[in-house]
Amino acid sequence: MSFETVYNVKLHCQSCVNSVKDALSGIPGVSKFDIDFENQRVSVEGSEAPSNIIKAIQNTGKDAIIRGTGKPNSAAVAILESFNPEDNLAPVKGLARIVATNDESLLVDITLDGLDQGTYYPSFRASGNISQGAESTGGSLFDFKPVTVASPLNDGTGLFSGQSFQSAPLKITDLIGRGFIVTKDNTLTKSSLAGVVARSAGVWENDKQVCSCSGKTIWQERTDAHNHGLQV
Template identity: 25%
Template sequence: MLTSKLEVLVEFGSKVDGPLLDKTLNELKSQDGVKEAVFKDGAIVVETTLPSTVVLDMVSRASGKRAVLQGFGETQSAVSMISSQSCCRNSVMGVIRFQQTAEGPLVADGCIDGLSTGLHGLHVHEVGDLSQGCDSIGAHYNPSNTVHGGPNDPPDKRHAGDLGNIVADETGRATFRIVDNVLKVWDIIGRSVAVTEKRDDLGKGPNPESKVDGDSGTSVACGIIARSAGVFQNPKRICACDGVVVWDEKDRPLAGKGRREGKRCCEKEK
């Protein structure tokens, strides 16, 4: 099965505890879905078929330390920080990473919180325009001008941006890893990705909207797809934009309320 390599930073401190590192690596290697786990250049590199969020949880449990994803994939990668484009109310928020594999398929790896329990459609859209939130991202990315379908349909029976459904659990979290044979990373950078309020019927429903968007309803969260770092391509340990260090960043939202201590996203400037 197609694997991805993850570069995981672990808060071991200035001097790595050798026995703890060995314990962490051995526990990772014993897990189904983990092909290899090694310590290299100050990070744990995991080759896996599992979603990155699952791997990070494994590393944290095994080491008892905080862990963050520093690099994803060995080849060209992209990322989208998606949100419901609102500020001070319950919102949907998450991260989706894309990797163009050397074998050809694209991997979409994500974790989204704040969804209603059940199935939700996931689609790449034509444009990366958030000027009107998710209302301005255009239709599904569809360079071949075909009808809507599912990710397992042939290219002439689906939109290129049709990635099917993700499943949110009872807490509202959807964790997923999708392998797609149609999309390419270089075609979607600068576009957007969105998750919908309802399940995607994959173009097989009775409603006329089925052939347009799978009758999946409005987009509840979206984000622009941007180029991102692969394994050992990102030396950053602090976010230059707001001064949040990588370890503090782990426990804070990607943007908005709670990102920086002492500042509320809807608080008026004095």
Template identity: 30%
Template structure:
């Protein structure tokens, strides 16, 4: 897997450029990068997750936002993003994570999920049929299963089956490539995090065959089309008036946008 990632980075001087370059040079999987102070932009290429690159740049003390991702071979095949929230229908719901989907070739989709702010443990992850968050989890429908097979793992179960994300120290990450779906097939559906671990269909019984016994969804978000490489040059949101950096800070604090 090799992808190209475009980020907007809040840089004001050459020292910022030097700091960002230094941290990127130490990130495993980064093959090359270009840092532009004038454009406040960083482009990274390699076998590396967008969430890892973003975390590294933030560790340099600079606010950063992923603006686009695509195939390293050029062109925008498809990309999507999902803001994972807690209790979407509730006024006190908070952002708990982010999922990115990047079509890196005609057959392969790269998935990068980061979850935080929940108790340590394993949690089942799945794409559900509907993008309706009005009454999570019931309104999300069942696991996306166009083939009509029993629940299982990423290679043989429902097409929406993603296995488990393991949260440790308050944060969990899950990344993989799949040839079982393409980005445009999941846009408009929901990504749901279950209340507990997914037994990948090995537990026996109807519940295991249905959802791996992971229980009702506690976090969910709608999968929406996102910008591909160099398709988004905004720095201020037309809806809220917030800068990219302010939006990123609010999401990081758990606020809904």
């Protein structure tokens, strides 16, 4: 199940290029990659989860932003937020990146951050109504295998992260506008994470450097995302 993903990476010199090259060369799920220094862009082909690619690049001291995944109309994303008032300062607790591998199946890269240690249960939901968080998203369309959140965050919070890369026998077109939730102990609460599945760019479909809505560069937007709890 190979697919292509394009990233923007801040590359200042040949040493930066070499560091990223070495990092990607050591990932078994990467079959091919190209580093475009002039356009600050890295394209990767293979079966590795995009979140693992980003982490590998971050370990070189660089950051990376996904600009597109898969073919046109074959990618989607759900930003996962807690609706617990205690999390208002940093409500974003995860991200589900979705890419179709063919007309009948897809891969989901689930990343969770800033949570208590434990076992979490992701699922696609019938409704994208998140007015009451996960509690208003209706019944389950597909239940994924549990995700273990057990990697300590190095930020002094005592919280943890987890990641899982799973497949589902579903079509991207059937999921747009529906909900994606993550619960702890398989119980719906205000602290359950919820997001709406939205289309995202395919490979080479998104080359903008400034957001037309905010006027900020993609890296300023990236900083804002970090501040709200989104790390990968």
